[in-house]
Amino acid sequence: MPYTTKQRQAILTCLAQRRAELLSVSELASALRDIGSPVGLATIYRQLEKLEETGHIHKVNTEEGAFYQYCDHGESDRDCFLLKCEGCGRILHLDCSHLKPLYEHLEQEHHFVIDSRATMFSGLCDVCAAQRKEETHGSK
Amino acid sequence: MPYTTKQRQAILTCLAQRRAELLSVSELASALRDIGSPVGLATIYRQLEKLEETGHIHKVNTEEGAFYQYCDHGESDRDCFLLKCEGCGRILHLDCSHLKPLYEHLEQEHHFVIDSRATMFSGLCDVCAAQRKEETHGSK
DNA sequence: TTGCGTGCAAAGGTTTTGCATGGCA
């Protein structure tokens, strides 16, 4: 492990505590400010790059920009399944046993190896789907 | 179909002719200049957004920024499944009967409605997977 | 003490926006 500075520590801790979410750099910056450990933007970018290289975190590029996620070192054979709601913009995590068989099928039959940590399913969460359905019925 | 302007036409033609590649906005702009149909940057961005909405092209967000690719899949109400190769960056289309049941499961059990046109599976295509495997064996 | 990490501010690049103009239906 390289240097351990309090900034690096704070960044990693912050991401670890909110491991269920994907954080943008600005969200991370304000989260750090909120817990009383403000870190300069340049430092955040530099540390995130290093943390990604060392496998501590994962970077996800989306339509809305880059997001960072704590990486559970546990050799994550667990199905990590990301759902992005197009309605409210939130990113949900899901453990679902139906995924692995599908991925195996894709690999064996279609010769494509899925990277589940980088795969983001887009759609609507229950709240937004219900809301949209209501709107459709409601007017016009 | 909305207006068909020569700029829109030029952009789509340019992407179609180079459908094997992913083009960045600046690459697209200079390609348009090269064929004698220069288009303003703002217009390119605005048309790309529309072309993406109508399903004519794909937008790919990568580490190196956004890229655009012509979509061969046409209008089709058929289920269009997208695979993005992290190795070569290309987007592959796939018709696979295993996906629909999964999506139904997600909707019924996890209350998440998948938007298959917006969902991009990330991973490695057969070529890149083989290459990577080779590299791993080869050195170190 | 040494060298990497930090913060600030400036630079760089990309994408969006405002507004007057132009062209298709």
Add this chain to the structure above:
DNA sequence: TGCCATGCAAAACCTTTGCACGCAA
């Protein structure tokens, strides 16, 4: 004629870089 698309330039953003200083090993 009425709209929408266009082009330009400015603005807004995000990310990187240069440099002097600070702090962990």
